[in-house]
Amino acid sequence: MLSSLSARIAAIGLVVLIALASLAGLLVDASRQTSQSFEWAGHSAEVIETTEAALGDLREAESGQRGFIITRNPAYARSFAERVESSARNIAVAVRQTADNPLQHARAREIATLMAQRAVFLRQPLVLARRGDFAGAVAIVASGRGRELMDAISVRATGFLDEERALQTSRQDAADRRLAGGRRLAIIGAVVVALLVVGSFALLIRGIRRPLATMMRAMTALGGGEQDARIEGRMGSEEFDRLARGYNAMAERLRTAVADRADSERQLQTANAELHRNSETLRERGSVIELLGGMSHRMQAARTDDELAQIIKVFVPRVLPNLPGALYAHNNSRNCLVPIASWGGTAVAAEGFAPERCWALRRGQSHSVAEAGRDIVCGHVGADELYHCEPLLAGGEVIGVLYLRGRIEDENRFRMAVLTENIASALVNHRLQRSLREQTIRDPLTGLFNRRYMEETLKLEIARAARAGTPLSLVMCDIDHFKRFNDEFGHDAGDAVLQHVAAEMRGRFRDGDVVCRFGGEEFTIIAPGTTADALAGRVEIVRRAIAELSVRHGSRSLGSTSMSFGIATWSEPMARDGSTLIQAADVALYQSKREGRNRATISLVAA
Template structure:
């Protein structure tokens, strides 16, 4: 049946391929004839209009017609009669091509009159009619052949369908017969097994006879009997197993609860650590500590102290649970946890040494925060820390220590990027950012904003006479004087070299002039020494300008105005302060 179906499919496919073959011959012949006619139209268009584009169309169509006809000749090699007809048509088309090329050649040579005369003579018409008649006869024969092939393909397809239906019916009958025999052979041993299983389910001792009529059911019966024996043995041990399972289940529940609690703590500490790493200010860090530590260690008041390197004190960063602390902090030696480098707790009054920062009757726990042997801070908790919370405390202190180190590093890096290393003043980059920010604030609030540009008079003299170390000493001295004399809200920056810039929010040039004069007089009175020798008199010139709405928002115009006032002060003899001409004119008006 499979061979018959495969042969029928092969014959049907072959018939359809012959149908497609005839269709391809017909289509290609039509295209060749159409190309020849379009070439003739292109020739006449060129001769009549003298337009070369028609000549190019002629060449393309002639080549296409020749190629298509050559393909038809190749496709008809299986049919000698059609092949002979195709070759005859190809020869006629070649002769017609030569005839069509004659007027085209005359036209390209410029003899369009001769070309038109040749076309009018009608010499090629008879040849074209012969091509048309032969082509039509060729196509009629191929279409008839195609019809015969289509009918043959349809007959083979119908035969394949009849074979498929007959084969499917036969296979269905055989399958039903096989299923009936199989069901008959399974029903008896299956009934015996079901009866044995039912008795076993009722608690009876039931076994299956091994003679089941087939090797598979015999093996299944042996397996069932072995299972029943093991089941009886397991029932005997059931009481002991149940007791062990209950104990194991209780332990597992306790461990699962502990794991869930530890997982919740880890998740909570992870969220806290992410927030602490993202904190940018001390207040943000303190807020995170106040929010998360009571959730990690509930019912325990406490405080976090951070080590201040400059003062060598532990100062409070955050506290919670109603504690009241002194903002002054305490020295590291006052905490026994920092002295010992490990936890220190007082669980009962008088049970251990009391830290200097705790009261005598207080029960507390101090956990040191160390990094690389360096004191970072201390976590002080009031009350007893339960044993089950020790894991929380350990992970909590590690996260807080890491966050404090990271926070200190970020602050140090920030200071390095915005501070001038020689003078300790803000650098030019920070000045530009701060100026743009203050201009935006002044624009919104309407408050005045002034800028001072100043530099050291005859600064080159110090470097030339005493060396660059003396120049550095002068810059450091005048920087310290300006930092002390200007307000805390003023931003004092080193602009570059011996030039300095002061951003003064909330002040106009007139009010700022008095303060600048005080700074100028103080600098003139400095007695600067370097390398054991006095450097001589020091003076500075100042230029002051106030921002207006007409100036650029980035501060460029304001800097230029203050710089122009500084040059006015230089030209007027140095050691003086000048207000921007624009500001002076505005005040006068």
Template structure:
């Protein structure tokens, strides 16, 4: 029945498991009872702590109320409502926690009722004080009603806490008794299980020692190179099968030793190839990681200088030892201008026409690796060794990458990925610039729109405040603009707006921000200029617009004039820009009332403008 080692182990394990299960059940029951006792102890501690917190919050609320009534300082009453709410919440929690104890539950409900009355009594002087009647508040406090309530609350709370502490003591003693019984039970059960385990281990060791020693001896002899085998009759079915398996393994091992010599040479060759491929893969992964970092930074670049800085930092790391430059088309696409250069290269900053580069002509790489080996581009010295790589994205030529020197064959992969990343970055950069212009420009006049005006004003006002330099604002509009739309149509109105916009853009300084505010209204932000100095420039613009001869649809539209209102920002005004806009708008309204076609300076005081 017990010829199998599994059967012997199973029988012994069953005995041990039954003993452990019995011990576990007994310990679990004891732990459950002990845990229940300790939970009641914690329950009492929670009730005591919460009651103390509720009483403390009520006293702090009373102290804040008295401090406010005596000192008239509202700071004492700021936490009153919070303390009252906390006291009520904690007391409500105590009432809920004592639901299992009818006597204590009745006491907590009485305390809660008294605390509610005390809260009403505390609020009355506080409301009188907030209304300014501090004499009435002191009279109410001096009446003594609040003190009587507080004393009653204190007495009942103390009685309640004494009873709860006594109950907690009884529960602690019961929990300790149960814990002691659990310890004794665990020690006795552990001793019994230990004896059973010791007996089981002794029987198993006797069944395993002899066959294991025979197997160890055979394995030792096999390790020394001897031909060792294990005989049958190992005392159990499992060890007998293991011995047969060992003998078969020893036979196959002898055969494998013979085949090992043949395979070692093949393995060495494969290992050499794998190492070479691993080095190439590691180098390529490093390049891809470096190019990935470069691509992320180029996609995040917002200005040409940022893009040039990224190119100067990363390209020498991708292609070490090669100086070069990056050229891109200008806005007219008639020249390739340098964006960035590195490696001590000296460039013609004026750029060169696209026809001078053979890489751009052919739409593919063009290089000269030996003097006289190929045609030299017009933008390169005659005896130079170089490589030109066109930058293509979406079928469009974005520029050219010029590298001075020979590009090694192993760097071709780097060059290909590098040019793809740079071309994509140039496309993204152009799209971002175009989208930026679309969001800040008025499509009809080409001036900045109102959104950009508000952003610029929000930047210029803090700058003027820090530097002390003046900042002026002009609000203007076209006089009788409705007449152009009514008599000649909306196309004529658009022509008038375009003409006056062009005149203002040409007449104001480069540092001034000329915006279309909306409709026929325009705004000019003039940093570093006060209203008096700006008035003469505005007069020149006004006279120039009055002399315009605007035509639309083959007919003359008649005289055109504009009215202007000028205001200067002051530190007493709001920093959000609304005050100078309102002041300039008021001056514009004054110009309209004065007959139009004139400029007025705001006479509104800064405080009035801020209001």
């Protein structure tokens, strides 16, 4: 009836599930009944415990009352009220607990009534005794009425407790019987379910083993080389029938595949060779990228043009071996390509060449001559030279050109493309860093170094002079009557005077001297390796040149100007931060002012 193997397994599972569900339902019901029996037994135990607690509290109250009356010691009666209240509370609980049993409930209510009467009777002699009437209290106790009530309570309580204990015993026996029945049910049910499972799976395995053996024989024969081995006939289930049909189809395809094996092997060899070449290419490109990564990190960290050139000289020959060349970049005016670095013995002209002399820059794309006479030769290259020019692009802008001497093979084009991209990015970053640094250390109006740079440089030069024992001098100077220019001609005219004076000073002092704008119309010159006396002659030349300046602003002549100078030389007693040296030069400057301006004064501070 069940032709599908999965349907048979589902049927077996359903039967087992039903059996397990039935067993579980029976066990749950038995467990519930057992639990209820134990609960009722526990309930009887609680009733007994509560009732005995109530009787015990009442007896203790009576004992305390008699002890007080007999001994007249108030300590015996201290807990009387508490015991009476506890007795009433416990018997009330017992009344509520027996609400499910009308007979026991009536008995409990009767006992509660007698106990309440007994409590009232116990209070009467206690009240008299507390008032000091111990004789009256003894008379009430001796009357015997209290004893009669207590006997009645004891008789009814004994019957009530005996009945509750009998109920507890019967309920406990019922719980034990149900628990034993549950165990038997669990054992019998487990055995039945186990036999059902074992029998079902035995039938299932029997239905699997025969077709599986048939398939194994066919597959073994096919594996042994019998390409005609097939599975014939029905297999006993839909799944194995599909497997048999699939096996037969696979065997047919295998026969076709064997016939085409030689061709497949040749194709596989070709694909393997191509894969090997691709793997080698990827490995080579990976090493190039790793090498370029190291080069890029170093170029990003370069602070000077010399450092950048050194990095390019070291890494480019490793990325493009056996290809001499040079790297050119635009100057600030963008009217000339100046050499940044060269390698492989390439000789380059220091003055560079004009952008229009390179066809790569003119076309905005690669330009190469791989064979003499086959293309136009750039103006910066020899006539019969084989070469390649690659423009450096960053943000859509040409910033330079990479010149390589020789023929560029196909395997080097990837290297060259990644190399030019990295170099272009590094050049842009280097120029940006240099521009930002210039902005932080330069005065925007005059182009001279600013005061912050002057203070940092002065500390470094003092430390260098102290280590080497060489002289170091400082010039403080300012423009005489500078306020006149601002008042008469306006602040723009004053800025023009500052710019002309700064240009004159920048052109008159040595390259090693640091010319700074100290602030306002005041300037500072740091002169390493020279004394004040030696520096005075140079200052005098500058003073005369500035005195001969005739500054014009627009169409107006601003007239002549002059400067006053103060010169000082650093010595060991002075502070290492330069403050003392600046103060000495400043004092000399003010002396020049007092003596008529337009002059230079050397500080008299002992060196």
